Amino acid sequence: MKIFLVGDYTSGTGPANVTKHLLDVLPKDTLRLRTWNKITRTFEILRKMKKADICLISGYSKQNVLALRWAKVLKKPSCYLMHGCVEHENEINGVPDALMNRIERETLRLSDRILGVSMQFAEWLKTYYPEHADKVGYLTNGIDWKCMKERPNGVERDANRILSVGGGMPRKRIVKICEAVGRLNDRGYDLTLSVAGDTGKDTEKIRSYPFVRDHGLLGKKDMEVLYCSSGIFVQNSCFETFGLAPLEALLCDCDVLLSRHVGALSVLSGIEPEDVIEDCENVQEIEEKIERLLENGNHTRLLVELDKESTSWEARASELQTILRQIKEKKL
Structure with missing residues (x-):
């Protein structure tokens, strides 16, 4: 054929x-x-x-x-x-x-x-x-397992850095992540939020938060550095047909928190309720689940459950x- x-x-x-x-x-x-x-x-x-x-x-x-x-x-x-x-x-x-x-x-x-x-x-x-x-x-x-590499030299992980991708696209619901991080910082945390991706309708609002660093569009190597230097990756999309970024973050030993709309959940067999945002508009839920990950990460558990052959x-x-x-x- x-x-x-x-x-x-x-x-x-x-x-x-x-x-x-x-x-x-x-x-x-x-x-x-x-x-x-x-x-x-x-x-x-x-x-x-x-x-x-x-x-x-x-x-x-x-x-x-x-x-x-x-x-x-x-x-x-x-x-x-x-x-x-x-x-x-x-x-x-x-x-x-x-x-x-x-x-x-x-x-x-x-x-x-x-x-x-x-x-x-x-x-x-x-x-x-x-x-x-x-x-x-x-x-x-x-999943391209052949591309798994050791952490880039000289990159240290910052457990207080949260990462999300999608820039200012409204469907990524990054503003809701900003609100959740802001609430955590108001309670005594010292978190930063790195955002990668192109500008969009939500960019101005995202940049208005003092703890946000907007990296804009980045190449593959720069994204690897961000994955490896961040503690938690959050994908809060209201619509995401698959989403390779959460898997790339996971393979760089990031803990991950994904909305239930992210298609990549279909390959993560070890997923548990605390790993999933049920309502991407619910700031309190996002706040609580980020806090749980700060206390107890999930990347080791999720990586162990990933089957290399079938994926x-x-x-x-x-x-x-x-x-x-x-x-x-x-x-x-």
């Missing part, structure tokens, strides 16, 4: 990194895009689709509609690996985009199968797009190929 994987794998975004990991472990004859000029890419899609047995779309793009329509013409089965929902996320972040919504909905309509990147996200998709519920499944993101990208690629074969056989 020859797969044509249509998607970005070079930009360094979360979806692009997932696509790159899959390409690294899928069969060597897997077809991929080699050109990024719009015109030449169009001809590449038209040409390579003819050679493929199945089309796999990874991530949102305008080119998806072209690829899927051409696949329909050629009677090639298709699968859409969905990393996020731009319609819902843009709405949460206060930047709705009607054109992006139309492209995403058309991608969903044209795809024979839709795979969310976590079980939680797949269940959400069935509710949000009930017309497509019968073709929604999931392929949980893998590897090799395992995910094998699972993906099984799903694609089933789609192909059903289409025949």
